[in-house]
Amino acid sequence: MTILHIDSSISGDNSASRQLTTSLVERLKRAQPGDDVVYRDLAASPLPHLTLDQFADTSVLDEFLAADTIVVGAPMYNFTLSTQLKAWIDRLMVAGRTFRYTENGPEGLAGGRRVIFAIARGGIYSGGAPAAALEHLESYLRGVFNFMGIEPEFVIAEGLNLGAEQREQSISQALGETLRLAA
Numbered sequence: 089m090t091i092l093h094i095d096s097s098i099s100g101d102n103s104a105s106r107q108l109t110t111s112l113v114e115r116l117k118r119a120q121p122g123d124d125v126v127y128r129d130l131a132a133s134p135l136p137h138l139t140l141d142q143f144a145d146t147s148v149l150d151e152f153l154a155a156d157t158i159v160v161g162a163p164m165y166n167f168t169l170s171t172q173l174k175a176w177i178d179r180l181m182v183a184g185r186t187f188r189y190t191e192n193g194p195e196g197l198a199g200g201r202r203v204i205f206a207i208a209r210g211g212i213y214s215g216g217a218p219a220a221a222l223e224h225l226e227s228y229l230r231g232v233f234n235f236m237g238i239e240p241e242f243v244i245a246e247g248l249n250l251g252a253e254q255r256e257q258s259i260s261q262a263l264g265e266t267l268r269l270a271a
């Protein structure tokens with residue numbers, strides 16, 4: 089079995105989403121020591137913006153489809169996903185490979201694999217928060233992966249820019265959640 093580990097935060101060692109993906113992958117490895125891990129850092133090695141020519145290179149899509157479990161760090165920037173992560177998703181959304189259009193509408197073709205997102209947000213968007221309508225990260229990722237036939241799972245640390253105490257509490261709660269997800 090193969091675990092694909094994706095990070096996309098630009099914040100290096102200060103990144104909460106990187107802390108969460110590291111924890112998830114470590115725990116998944118502990119549960120299945122024989123699994124291989126493939127790592128891709130989209131901030132250190134960004135994929136170029138999508139062009140028609142880029143469709144000829146299916147290496148990123150092939151890497152995704154070869155994985156059984158995919159763990160993705162997703163920081164919120166400007167209410168949505170990073171451009172680095174968007175460029176990765178642009179390589180995955182390929183008609184005939186991960187979805188197709190049928191007489192009955194679109195059909196996802198990439199089911200049968202587990203996708204876990206570790207989301208980090210500076211503000212608070214859950215639980216009916218006033219900013220909920222500005223949440224275009226979790227909702228986008230759910231929509232796109234549902235479209236490909238996958239029900240993604242989420243570990244979320246939020247309110248990270250609302251003070252040291254809130255940050256520590258939120259990360260520690262999310263780290264606890266990684267334990268449950270990897271069990």
Ligand SMILES: Cc1cc2nc3c(=O)[nH]c(=O)nc-3n(C[C@H](O)[C@H](O)[C@H](O)COP(=O)(O)O)c2cc1C
Binds near residue numbers: 167208212
């Ligand atoms: C360029 C930039 C834009 C950001 N935009 C938002 C935002 O729109 N909403 C929000 O809640 N937090 C925002 N933040 C805060 C990040 O979501 C927060 O720092 C989070 O921890 C980022 O994930 P990371 O720690 O893995 O880098 C932004 C941070 C940066 C660097």
